[in-house]
Amino acid sequence: VTRLRLRAASVAAVVLVFAWLAAANFVPAQTRRASPFLPDAGLRLGLDLQGGIHWVLGVQLDEAVAHELDYVRAGIQTAADDGDFGVERVAVEGERVAAEAKSADDLARLREWADERGGLDVLAEAGTRLELGLSAAWAAEVRERGMEQVLEVLRRRIDDPVTGIPESVVTRQGEDRILVEIPGGQIERSRAREMLRVTGFLEFKIVQDHDQTQELLLARHGGAVPEGMELAFEREKETNRVLQAYLLGEKADVTGDFLTDARVQFDRQNRPTVGFTFNADGGRIFGKLTGESIGKQLAIVLDDRVYSAPVIRSQITMHGQIEGRFTPQEAADLAVVLRAGSLPVPVAIEEERLVGPTLGADSINRGFWASMLALASTLLFAIGYYRLSGIYASIALVANILMLLGVMSLFEATLTMPGVAGVALTVGMAIDANVIIFERIREELRAGKTARAAIHTGFNRAFWTIMDSNLTTLITALVLYEYGTGPIKGFAVSLSIGIVTSVAAALLITRLLFDLYPGDRPVESLSI
Amino acid sequence: MRFFELVPPGTQIDFIGRWRLWALVSVAVIGVSLAAIPLRGVRLGIDFAGGTEMLVRFTGGIASDEGAVRGVLSACGIPEPNVIRYGEAQAEFLVRFGALDDPERVAAAAERGECPISPERRAALEAALAAQGATDPKGAVVDRLAAAMESAIGPLAIERVDFVGPKVGADLRRDGIYSVVIACLLILVYVGFRFSPRYAPGAVVALVHDVAITAGIFVIFGLEFDLRVLAALLAILGYSLNDTIVVYDRIRENLALHTKYDLAEVLNRSVNETLSRTLLTGTTTLFALLALLLLGGEVVWPFATAMTIGILVGTYSSIYIAAPTLLWLERRRGGAAQPARAEGGRGRRARA
Numbered sequence: 035v036t037r038l039r040l041r042a043a044s045v046a047a048v049v050l051v052f053a054w055l056a057a058a059n060f061v062p063a064q065t066r067r068a069s070p071f072l073p074d075a076g077l078r079l080g081l082d083l084q085g086g087i088h089w090v091l092g093v094q095l096d097e098a099v100a101h102e103l104d105y106v107r108a109g110i111q112t113a114a115d116d117g118d119f120g121v122e123r124v125a126v127e128g129e130r131v132a133a134e135a136k137s138a139d140d141l142a143r144l145r146e147w148a149d150e151r152g153g154l155d156v157l158a159e160a161g162t163r164l165e166l167g168l169s170a171a172w173a174a175e176v177r178e179r180g181m182e183q184v185l186e187v188l189r190r191r192i193d194d195p196v197t198g199i200p201e202s203v204v205t206r207q208g209e210d211r212i213l214v215e216i217p218g219g220q221i222e223r224s225r226a227r228e229m230l231r232v233t234g235f236l237e238f239k240i241v242q243d244h245d246q247t248q249e250l251l252l253a254r255h256g257g258a259v260p261e262g263m264e265l266a267f268e269r270e271k272e273t274n275r276v277l278q279a280y281l282l283g284e285k286a287d288v289t290g291d292f293l294t295d296a297r298v299q300f301d302r303q304n305r306p307t308v309g310f311t312f313n314a315d316g317g318r319i320f321g322k323l324t325g326e327s328i329g330k331q332l333a334i335v336l337d338d339r340v341y342s343a344p345v346i347r348s349q350i351t352m353h354g355q356i357e358g359r360f361t362p363q364e365a366a367d368l369a370v371v372l373r374a375g376s377l378p379v380p381v382a383i384e385e386e387r388l389v390g391p392t393l394g395a396d397s398i399n400r401g402f403w404a405s406m407l408a409l410a411s412t413l414l415f416a417i418g419y420y421r422l423s424g425i426y427a428s429i430a431l432v433a434n435i436l437m438l439l440g441v442m443s444l445f446e447a448t449l450t451m452p453g454v455a456g457v458a459l460t461v462g463m464a465i466d467a468n469v470i471i472f473e474r475i476r477e478e479l480r481a482g483k484t485a486r487a488a489i490h491t492g493f494n495r496a497f498w499t500i501m502d503s504n505l506t507t508l509i510t511a512l513v514l515y516e517y518g519t520g521p522i523k524g525f526a527v528s529l530s531i532g533i534v535t536s537v538a539a540a541l542l543i544t545r546l547l548f549d550l551y552p553g554d555r556p557v558e559s560l561s562i
Numbered sequence: 563m564r565f566f567e568l569v570p571p572g573t574q575i576d577f578i579g580r581w582r583l584w585a586l587v588s589v590a591v592i593g594v595s596l597a598a599i600p601l602r603g604v605r606l607g608i609d610f611a612g613g614t615e616m617l618v619r620f621t622g623g624i625a626s627d628e629g630a631v632r633g634v635l636s637a638c639g640i641p642e643p644n645v646i647r648y649g650e651a652q653a654e655f656l657v658r659f660g661a662l663d664d665p666e667r668v669a670a671a672a673e674r675g676e677c678p679i680s681p682e683r684r685a686a687l688e689a690a691l692a693a694q695g696a697t698d699p700k701g702a703v704v705d706r707l708a709a710a711m712e713s714a715i716g717p718l719a720i721e722r723v724d725f726v727g728p729k730v731g732a733d734l735r736r737d738g739i740y741s742v743v744i745a746c747l748l749i750l751v752y753v754g755f756r757f758s759p760r761y762a763p764g765a766v767v768a769l770v771h772d773v774a775i776t777a778g779i780f781v782i783f784g785l786e787f788d789l790r791v792l793a794a795l796l797a798i799l800g801y802s803l804n805d806t807i808v809v810y811d812r813i814r815e816n817l818a819l820h821t822k823y824d825l826a827e828v829l830n831r832s833v834n835e836t837l838s839r840t841l842l843t844g845t846t847t848l849f850a851l852l853a854l855l856l857l858g859g860e861v862v863w864p865f866a867t868a869m870t871i872g873i874l875v876g877t878y879s880s881i882y883i884a885a886p887t888l889l890w891l892e893r894r895r896g897g898a899a900q901p902a903r904a905e906g907g908r909g910r911r912a913r914a
Contacts, residue, residue, distance in 0.1 A: 082861070090730055223723075227698050274689035383698050384727040393617070393721040397861055404857040408850035415846055419566055451861045452793055455854055459797065459869070462850025463804075466843040470808065473839045480571050499811040502756055506807060507800035509752060510745045514796045517741035519734070522793045525865075529797065562565065 038549055045546050049433045052440025059443055076443050079217075080450030082521045083398050085391035086217040087226055091188075092384040093210045098180030099129070099173055101379075106154065106166065107131050110144070119143040127165075135162040177210070180379045185212060188381075190374035191229045192216070199226075212381070223388060228367060230381055231337070236290025236372055238320070239266075239282040241331035241343050248279045255281070266333065268340040271359065280340055282333055287323050292316020296372035298365045299355060306365035308356045310372060321351035334358075336368070387520060401454030408461045409435065416465055420472055422561030426547040427468040427540075434464050434539035438532050447531070450524030460532030467504070467540030471496040472562055485560040489548050493541070500537060508533050569838035578830040581886035588771055588883060595778020604781055607788030607864075608724055610738065612731035613660030614700055617722040618711060620653045626715050631655050634714045637678060638707055639671035640664065648860065654721070656860075657707070665699035672706050679706065680713040700725050738792045742773065745799050753803075757810060764887040765806050768879045772802040776872040790865040798872030801847070805840060805880035812836050813885065825892060829885040837881065844877040 058072050066072040081088050103126045110133055114121045120136035121144065135141035141162050148154045148164075153172030158165040168176065189204045192214065203215040216226055242263055245251035251265075252258065259265055259281070268278040292312045299309035312320055324332065324346050333343040334356050341358035360368065412431065417424035438460060442449065475492030483491065508530055515526035552560065577584075608615050620626060628645045635643035635657065644658040671677045672684070679687065687709050691702050704723055712718050726734070746766060754762040773795050780787060812832040820828055851873065854866040 092727070092729065223701065223704075223720075227701055230698065269689070269692075272689055273685040274692050382727075383700065383725065385730040386700070386723060386725040388720075388723040390719060390721045392619075392719070397859065400857055400859040401862075404853045404862075407853035407857060411849040411853065412846045415849065419568075419842070421566070452790060452865060455858065455862045455865055458850045458854050458858075459847070462847035463801070463843070465846045466804070466839075469839050469842045469846075473836075473842075476565055477571075477835070495815075499808055502811060503804040503807045506749055506752055506803040509748045510796050510800035510803075513741050513745040513748065514793060517737045517744075518793065519789070522789050525793050525797075529800075 038553070042546055042550060045542060049436060049543070052444075053436040054440075055443045056436050056439035059439070073443070075446050077439070078446055078448045079394070079398075080448045080453065080521055080524050081215060081217055081387065081394075082389050082451050083394045083401075083449065083454075084218055085389045085394040086215065087223065088385075088387040088520055089214040089216075089383055090207065090385035091212040091214060091230070091381040093181055093184050093212060094380045094382060095177040095180050095210050098176055098379045099168065100126070102168060102173075102176045103129070103131055106151075106168075109151065110147070113147055118147060122162075130157055130165045130167045132163065132165045135164065138162060181206070181210065183378045184381060187374050187377050188212060188214065188229070191370055211384070218391065228371075230383070231371070231377070236293065237286035237335045238288040238323070239286055239333045239335055240323070240327050241280055241282060241333050243281040244278055244331070244343070246278060247276060251279045251281060266335055266338060266340045268343070271364075278340070278343070280333055280343065282335070286335075288316065288320050290372060290375070292319070293372060293375075296369045298362065298369050301355070301357065305357070306360045306362045307358075308360070308365050308368050308372065310354055310356065312352050312354075317352040320354070321349055324351075325349040336372075397451045397454075401451060401458070405454065405458045405461060408458045412461055412465055416468070420562055423472055423475075423548075426544050427465060427472070429547060430468060430539040430543040431461065431464055433543050434532075434536050435461065437535040437539065438528065441531050441535065442528065447527050448524055449528070450521035452521045453524030453528040456525045456528035456532060460528065460536060464532065464536035464539065467496075467500045467536055468544055470499055470503075471540060471544065475560070475562055479560065479562070485552055485557045486554065488560070489552075493545055493548075497541070500540065504533050504537050567838070568841055569834075573834050573837065574830070575834060575837075576830060577833050577881055578826050578886055578889060581882070581889065584882040585886065585890075588775070588879075592771070592774050592778060595774070595781050598778070598781045602781060602784055605784055605786045606735075607786045607791075608658065608660065608726050608731070609788040610726075610731055610735045611660065612726050612728045613658060614664075614704065615656065615658045615722075615724045616704060616707070616720060617654060617656050618708065618718045619721050620655075620716050620718045622716040626653075626655075628655070630715055631657065631711065634678060634710050635659070635707060637671065637676050638710050639667035639677070640707070641667075659703075664703050668703045668706050672710075677706060677710045678714040679709045683709050683713055700727075734789065738789075741792070741796060742799070745796055746770070749799070749803055753807070753810075757814060760891070761810055761814075761888065763891055764884060765803060765810065767887045768806045768884040769799055769802055771879050771883055772798055772872060772876045775875045776868060779871050780868065785867065786864065788864060790862070791868045794865045794868035794872060797869060798876060801873060802876035802879060805843075805876055806884040808839060809833060809836050809880055809884055810888075813888070826889055829889055833881055833885050840877055840880050844873055847873050 055073055055075065058066055059076050061069075061072060063076060066076060067074050107124055107126050110121065110124045110131065113119065114124070119140040121140065122134040122136055124131065124133040126132075133144060135144050141159075141164055144164055145156065145159075148156065148166055153169050153175075154166045155169045156164065157167045185204065185206055192199055192202050192204055199216050201217050203213070205213045207213045242260075243251060243254065245254070248265060248267075262284050263281050264284050266280045266282050267276050268280070269275060270277055292315055293310055294313045294316075295311040296308055297310075299307050301307050328346050328348065330346055331343045332346050334341045336356075341356050344357065356368070358364075358368075409431070413428045416427045416431070420427060435457070438457065441447075471492055474496045475488045478488035478491045479485070511526050511530040511533065515523055515530065518526050628647050631647075632643050632645045635645070640659045642659075646656040646658075648654055648656070668677070672679060672688075687705060691705065704720070704725075708718065708720055746769060749769065750762050750766050753765045776795060776798055777787075779785075780791065785791075809832060812835055813829060816828045816832050816835075817825075820831075823831075848870065851866050851870045854862050855870065858866055
């Protein structure tokens with residue numbers, strides 16, 4: 035009897051711990067963390083329940099390879115310019131770099147150069163023509179490096195501690211995909227999208243000429259853009275209307291590559307601006323440029339768009355400021371983008387799942403009531419059909435749900451709408467183990483066994499049936515977890531944990547209740 | 563002792579005797595669903611087919627109908643917009659479109675002014691889109707359509723946007739097929755290992771039967787396959803097997819107990835003995851699914867529908883298909899005289 039009491043006490047203690055873990059979810063997370071009596075761990079809500087954005091981004095790694103090929107081409111051109119060998123022509127053709135050497139001798143030296151450089155395969159050689167491609171190992175490395183850089187930049191932009199988005203997740207998925215999850219209604223879709231801009235490519239260029247419109251400007255230069263220059267525009271943010279047209283040098287005088295920091299500052303009129311800081315190299319180049327160009331205008335160009343073109347009044351070295359009629363939010367976003375640098379390889383959204391906060395709240399509400407209805411109808415059915423034993427099954431079922439939610443909270447599992455469906459389904463299916471046991475006990479009773487013997491045999495005989503049937507369901511749940519994505523994974527999680535807890539509840543809790551009553555008492559009949 | 567009983571003890575319904583009839587029914591249903599594939603086509607949701615789906619709610623309480631929404635979308639360059647209206651207030655519209663050339667067409671329609679976006683909205687929108695660059699052409703479509711509906715119909719909130727690109731769609735299709743195949747194989751291995759390998763084909767026949775008929779009913783009624791339906795199909799695999807295994811467990815036990823009976827008789831007896839459990843569990847599971855169907859809303863509806871069909875079919879197959887398949891396989895093997903014996907030691911131990 036004391037052993038039985040001990041068992042009862044320990045089962046009750048375990049269930050209470052899980053109940054406490056499960057109940058704590060109703061307390062807001064901050065309160066929970068602040069309180070010494072409440073667990074920190076809790077269920078996370080999936081993006082479909084709390085609202086948010088789920089993105090699968092495809093990283094265009096072919097662009098990284100193309101970029102590398104162009105780099106090889108530029109390398110050959112530079113070496114030829116330096117007189118290492120003579121080439122007539124060098125160009126990127128598809129996935130190869132084709133070079134036409136001036137002589138067989140030049141070709142041999144070009145080959146030597148390629149060997150020394152490494153990472154290149156000779157794909158074809160005919161006459162004085164040499165075709166080079168990236169070696170498989172090098173191409174793989176280029177792709178891998180591109181992938182890592184993109185991840186790094188996106189992490190800095192989205193996870194940025196100051197202006198990034200709390201609790202957002204950036205993870206790599208396979209070879210060329212990145213999963214981005216941004217929870218809650220904290221961010222608008224268009225703003226989030228800006229985080230993916232290739233952008234953040236900052237250039238400083240001395241203004242050669244400018245005017246209010248392109249026509250007026252070009253009229254002064256014979257109607258065409260002069261050699262070595264390009265057009266750039268400053269536009270009104272709200273309407274995209276051109277405010278000012280500029281002629282700038284094609285090559286940037288200084289780029290954002292030298293930036294070490296960028297943050298929101300306010301000018302004398304208390305308008306937000308973005309202040310930036312160069313590293314030592316950048317400061318030197320910038321100092322030289324601004325020192326030579328006092329009195330001229332310096333265009334600050336971000337992704338080919340002129341933000342402002344202040345007149346240089348004195349030499350600037352390490353620190354500068356971008357003014358651009360920003361709202362505080364825009365200034366903050368720009369600072370993040372500048373700090374994180376540009377995306378070395380473009381990305382494309384391959385999958386988007388966006389859920390607004392109202393829909394999420396509505397789903398939680400619906401899921402909760404559906405689960406309650408499932409629970410209530412199952413309990414009523416069980417008690418109506420099995421009487422006292424039905425009450426036992428109901429106790430086990432409620433304990434099962436508490437354990438399920440408790441375990442999920444403990445592991446900080448993500449609860450999604452399909453996950454809620456999984457919980458509701460568990461309610462319906464969990465009773466199965468009890469039904470198997472009870473039906474077995476009834477059979478044993480009909481066969482003339484005493485209540486005690488029938489209970490004993492019933493549980494023993496049902497044990498493997500329950501194990502077999504539940505293990506196979508567990509197999510499918512695990513496959514679902516492996517292959518499922520996003521919310522569906524949530525279904526697999528609640529289903530698998532639910533299977534384990536329901537077996538535990540039936541075999542431990544229902545058994546315990548039968549041992550408590552009738553236990554060893556010689557009862558005439560069993561309410562089952 | 564008296565119990566409240568769904569199936570009275572000693573019930574001996576002859577499930578096995580007419581197994582040919584039931585097999586015919588099942589084969590016929592599967593045949594009809596197969597025939598329905600070329601006739602009706604398999605409707606794939608955007609998860610598998612790719613495309614964009616947006617759920618918008620008009621917040622101003624403006625009475626609008628599908629026609630109005632469809633009109634706006636067509637004007638904006640969406641050739642065949644799929645619009646469904648629902649929600650309690652009837653102010654929610656599910657809009658779906660899928661072609662790859664949408665971005666250019668919609669941009670062109672907006673450019674030509676056919677898309678009814680109010681001028682002030684349009685300037686701001688185009689400016690914002692220009693500032694974002696071309697990272698997300700699909701997002702631009704969503705923005706333009708939302709602006710058009712807002713200008714033409716009334717204030718709205720975008721509740722949900724789902725976009726699946728062609729590459730991801732293809733991957734999800736492939737993974738979906740893999741997952742069902744792998745689950746079946748693992749189950750085959752498990753059943754073969756836990757029972758005699760002779761039981762495994764029967765269990766898999768029952769599984770394939772349930773999944774095929776559930777999927778078939780989806781095809782016949784033109785319901786749509788998406789990830790939620792796939793999740794339901796896998797859950798059905800698990801549930802159906804659960805059911806089949808309970809029956810097989812009893813068969814194994816009864817074979818060890820009643821060595822002198824005919825296999826068909828033992829099978830029939832086993833199905834009858836487990837009948838009440840099969841029906842009871844099916845019933846409580848259906849309770850849960852009905853709760854989801856009634857209260858769960860649009861998000862879980864496809865899942866709950868597939869699951870409900872699957873549970874009904876699974877319960878039927880546990881009674882009429884799983885055991886007869888075993889009989890059929892044994893007879894084909896010519897082993898009618900020596901039925902499949904439990905090879906896991908437990909069956910024998912039960913009466914040792």
